[in-house]
Amino acid sequence: MKVQGKMFLWLALFILIMAIVYGLWSKEPAGTTALFLGFGLSVMIGYYLAFTARRVDQLAQDNKEADVADEAGEVGFFAPHSWQPLALGIGGALGFMGVIFGWWLLYFSAPLLLIGLWGWVFEFYHGANRTQ
Incomplete structure (x- = not known):
């Protein structure tokens, strides 16, 4: 650092x-x-x-004196087949277009953003209080 x-x-x-x-x-x-x-x-x-x-x-x-392999290791876990980033991307694009073309587009983007965010946060949640 x-x-x-x-x-x-x-x-x-x-x-x-x-x-x-x-x-x-x-x-x-x-x-x-x-x-x-x-x-x-x-x-x-x-x-x-x-x-x-x-x-x-x-x-x-x-x-x-370090080698490249000294920093090797697991970076993290990434969802392999998630559709949630697509919903967030479309919702975000519509939201920014709402700032440009008209605030009425936020009525379409807000549900997409909320659904995408909720789905991405709870995508791998398998707890005792899981809702189905």
Whole structure:
């Protein structure tokens, strides 16, 4: 995590330089503000990663003598045949189109989003209080 912290702090320095150059050159306030906000966000992430790196064990990426296989292992469990992301994607697309074309589209997107989210959260729930 030390590597990521340093990368974000170097990125913050680059964004700060670009924000100053862009602000002086273009005299456009919206883009300059966005670049300064990007600088602040990058500093926050870099500081968090650098601060957290001192509190956790050393990872393989922090060791110069490490092999690629040192970080190998299980990443997590992913549902192989789930239709819920499709419902969430369609519901999200309709929701964003509702912002553009008209708020009435949210009446169609909200049920799709709720059904997709509910299905994805409880897809593998097999507890004692399971509803059928």
